[in-house]
Amino acid sequence: MRERLLSIIEKNSRVDTKELAVIMGVEEIDIVNELAALENEGIICGYHTMIDWEKTSIDKVTALIEVRVTPQRGQGFDNIAERIYKYPEVNSVYLISGGYDLLITLEGKSLKEVSSFVSDKLSTLDTVLSTATHFILKKYKDHGTILAKKYEDTREKVTP
């Protein structure tokens, strides 16, 4: 039940508990209890809304920043990651295998805002060796949802 429930609400967190009970074929109380448990255990960490900001009049810039750092004795990357993720403008921080160490996604109002974050805050950290910033020009698909195109039903309307 847990896995099925998660896979449904991962795509649509607004389905209410009554409907979840119907489509999963279980009792509503079981859904309520399971959701509470998932929240308590920190498995469900939040209920976000997917927004295509490009379609609004609000300007936003998203950047992916590759960061190479020196791991610290006894701490590995955790300490440096924490120092970075505490900035509210940082959206996500991942430890990455391969050519660099941390991948940061960052949202700002303008190119200037993002670049000043990189030059003033990120690069000046002692353990940061180098950064490479990539600005996102267009989002085609995000969180499994295709933003660029709308679903169109092209089937014949009545078929046997």
Added chain:
Amino acid sequence: MRNPLADKVVEIKPSGIRKFFDIVSEMPDAISLGVGEPDFDTPWHIRDEGIYSLEKGRTFYTSNAGLKELREEICRYLKRRQGVKYDPQKEVLITVGGSEGIDAALRAMLNPGEEVLIPQPSYVSYEPCTVLAGGVPVVIELKAENEFRLTAEELEEAITEKTKILILPFPNNPTGAIMERKDLEEIAKVIEKHDLFVISDEIYSELTYKEKHVSIVEIPGMQERTILINGFSKAYAMTGWRLGYACGPKAIIEQMTKIHQFAIMCAPTTSQYAAVEALRNGDDDVAEMREAYNQRRRYLMHAFKEMGLECFEPFGAFYVFPCIKEFGMTSDEFATRFLEEEKVAVVPGTAFGDCGEGFLRISYAYSLENLKVAIEKLANFVEKLRKEN
């Protein structure tokens, strides 16, 4: 000029669905619950394989029976899913959709005047294909109180000296009915007793919501007298690729291959390459789609219960078959008024045989969001009708 037409063909009635198709086509804003194919796109890795085969220049005929690779994958699939063994060399024919397999099987097996038992409500092609093959269709009317399953008594009653073939259309379009192992065991006794053959149309086999689908060929003694029809349309959302297959005894498949060879040559090559990928790496896609259908099915059953609309719980395909007898109108009247007044298209049960009278076929090959809008309109309409009475 002489009459250029064959009487046999002219006498075949056009499908009852046609009328609704024509009306709905004139109503661009109508919502339709009348579609008999999946709403999902073919999974991308399968489409990609089709594209890749074109890029590589695989644009020629395959052998008449179909790509050897695909026939082998089909045999592996049937072993894995139904636990039955077929010889890919001699017992498998790749067809243009399941429909061609049904047609070819009937043509390969029927002598003039021999009778074919057709349980109804069921898919629209069995009767005309039987007639075109020179056979005589004999309808068995399935009953709502049996959840539209075929019982041994009903089968026994319909058999005459001329009966040769039973068509077994489960999981069923339009009712959503399934046959479970115990049901199949009962009818198998009758089939054996009267030395009948079976054409088992299992195109919806991957879409069952109780236990895994059981094929009649799993019942001892049945594989040697059954042509199993299946395909890629419903399980992998590949309707437009037109690809199916028939498996059965060598002697029958051989003759079917002859018909196929002269009428079709071979099934589309691009589709065959894509289908190999579907069978090799498509299990997860099928499971995901099945889960989505099941959610919608539960939603509809719940909605019918809330509006007090009688409907047995179907465990197969992607149709529900609610009963509308309480409103005192025919299926056709109900569907026509529903379309005119609420702009929602459903298919009257009579499109699938006379015994579909009093029922509607509602397809749930639509997203939950779309279903919700349509079901709200159905609830309004039902309430309105109840006030009228």
